[in-house]
Amino acid sequence: MTQLDTDPAAHSPAYPPADLSTCDREPIHIPGAVQPHGVLLALEEPSTRIVMASANLAELLGVPVEEALGRTLADLVGSGAAERVIAHLDAVRGEPLTLALPHVDADPEGRGSLRGEWVEIAVHRSAERIVVELEQVTDDAGMLSYLSARSAMARLVDARSVSGLADRLAQEIRSVTGFDRVMVYRFDQDWNGEVIAEDKRSDLNSFHGLHYPATDIPAQARRLYTVNWIRLIADISYRPVPITPVLDPATAAPLDLSFSTLRSVSPIHLEYLANMGVTASMSVSLIVDGQLWGLIACHHYSGPHRPGHEARAAAEFLGQISSQMMAERERSDQREALFRGQTLLAELTTTMVASGDDVLTTLVEHPATREMIGAGGVGLFYNGELMSAGNVPPPEAMFRIARALRRSDGEAASSHHLASLDPELGAYADTAAGAMIVGSADDRWFAWYRPEMPRVVDWGGDPANAKLYEREGEEVRLSPRKSFDKWREVVRLQSHQWTPGDHDLANAVRAHTAGLLLLRARGPIAVAESLQRTMVTDVVREVAGYEVASRYLPAAEYQLGGDWWDLLELEDGRVAFVVGDVAGHGVDAVAAMTQIRTALRAYLFTGIAPTQSLDQLDRMMAGLMGDQVASALLVVLDPASGAVEIVNAGHPAPLLYGDGPARVIEGVSRPLLGIGDGVSVALTATLPPGGTLVAYTDGLHERRDRDLTETLEQVRAGGEPGPADGDLVAWTTRLLGIVPGTQDDDTTVLVVRRPR
Secondary structure (H helix, E strand, C coil): CCCCCCCCCHHCCCCCCCHHHHHHCCCCCCCCCCCEEECCCCCCCCEEEEEEECCCCHHHHHHCCHHHHHCCHHHHCCCHHHHHHHHHCCCCCCEEEEEEEECCCCCCCCCCCCCCCCCEEEEEECCEEEEEEEEEEECCCCCCCCCCHHHHHHHHCCCCCCHHEEEEEEHHHHHCCCCCEEEEEEECCCCCCCEEEEEEEECCCCCCCCCCCCHHHCCCHHHHHHHHCCCEECCCCCCCEEEEEEEEECCCCCCCCCCCCCCCCCHHHHHHHHHHCEEEEEEEEEEEEEEEEEEEEECCCCCCCCCCCHHHHHHHHHHHHHHHHHHHHHHHHHHHHHHHHHHHHHHHHHHHHHHCHHHHHHHHHHHHHHCCCCCCCEEEEEEEEEEECCCCCCCHHHHHHHHHHHCCCCEEEEEEEHHCCCCCHHHHHHHHHHHEEEECCCCCEEEEEEECCCCCCHHHHHHHHHHHHHHCCCCCCCHHHHHHHHHHHHHHHCCCCCCHHHHHHHHHHHHHHHHHHHHHHHHHHHHHHHHHHHHCCCCCCECCCCCEEEEECCCCCCCCCEEEEEEECCCCCCCCEEEEECCCCCCCHHHHHHHHHHHHHHHHHHCCCCCHHHHHHHHHHHHCCCCCCEEEEEEECCCCCCCCEEEEECCCCCECCCCCCCEECCEEEEEEEECCCCCCCCCEEECCCCCEEEEEHHHHHCCCCHHHHHHHHHHHHHHCCCCCCCCHHHHHHHHHHCCCCCHHHCCCEEEECCCC
């Protein structure tokens, strides 16, 4: 196996000896050195004077670097060649200039090994400098040329999927470049990589399907791969050739070699390759929509290997063309996966339609529900009942996952690493390392679960790597097997990632199921909606000279809620205002609300005192309505004096707006209605001229993950000043929007304003 030279002199000027703790901070674009198979010149523009050069100038061009500095390019390569190089400066990058290097006066004896030879010259700009790089033409006999690469395109076009295109690409690049092994390597969203295709010598063991952690290709290397599509290491045991001087005399900065073909590479990367038995390598970027999608990685094992510029340009061309194709094939794969999912969704929906009243049971138990999204198990919590199918975590974990993931708007939300949201969920990774959930209410959600990602086979298990496996017990700091161990640590407790298509299917399941449930309950719901519209209406009216406005907003997840309000003129000339909230949602809540509102109206109308009316209502509910509970706020107003009597049964206290922030009218609250216990106590107060009294349900300021004291303060301050003389409806509407976020419950606001 090739051993990396650990002599400090072998390291590039910008690199100290390899240290794994600093590999993500290596200045790889300014190494201050080049590989020795070519020579580099940095020129001043427009004079073409040489201001920096690689130290092997004497060996390759016959002129010591000290003597070359200050000379023109023509002095070193001849005037004709120099003119062609400068003319080639603005040509398409990657297409080298090929010419026979003439003898010149600066090297009268022809000592430079490139004199009289055919050379390939690459030229580009780096900041204010023109960078010229010369390499001797290699013998590419038997390999495909750049022109032949065009015929390879037709073969690439025939591939109809990402995997098929990757397989064909590996074959074409190996044919072009002659490397022993060519791999197509794909990144995931966390920059971990996987070998998805490979073409190799028959005697080599396969790397297909192996994974690498993101740290194997640090961020600065990925950035460089994005701007420079190709990189060659012709001989990993090379000794870097320093650039003289190290710093540009004009800028006091190193020469940026991001686009250099000879750029020296990280000694840490060379050590990694050496531990794989690699003797030469090349990589070509795959860039999709401006982002690094993957790499074409080429390895050689039988000594140095330097494909010529023609072969490299062909490989780069194929990489660029394949990048465009890869984007389309990826979209095609996604469309095919979505089509399969939609087909399964149609099958599921058909079965659910035919299931009668067993819609939810069918949803949970039908195999298509799991298959369409690639889940190992599913769970449904609906109105207090938990159902599941397949491999699922225990109930306590299912509820914990729902709390961690569920969105307030009910749309699909997912995580492939639940332990990152809640470390205790890591204990259930065998069934639920990742999950996706739909539904915005605590008691109505549906979830899919995926287990921990399967492990890959260890390199050390392959007999071909037995010697490497033995060496890793010694002082081998960076090696393939250890890299995989690190990847295993990175992906531990993670499932396969959820795709946008998965989210679309989950949202479709939610919509289809809700539609079917609505269809099944259309009759009862129609009656309930009619009742609700009768009892919870938006009104603006005058009552005994007072302005009254009300607004009702249903919750995002439900059409039917338990909020209600009432206005009743009593025989003694006073006016009773009531706001209430029945626990629960749906038809049952509306039916209960109707009974409670009707009973309270009857008590008040027959002259029963406000306190006794609520106590009587409590006893009625406890005796006749089972476990149903509700809150209510009763405000009885004397229009002549503005005196109010307030009785509260477990409801938010009313707010009084005037010249400043609202004042909370706190009093003694009896327990919730339906408990069958407790005695009401009345609080008396006065509604002053210009004052505005607001009674409301808790949907006005209650938001998930927000402190109720904080949101109530927003309502108090946000309604200032009170609407003493302005548009009461506009002010009421503004009050409903003061607290941002999605409502988790329906909201009722009743506003009473006393004229000045």
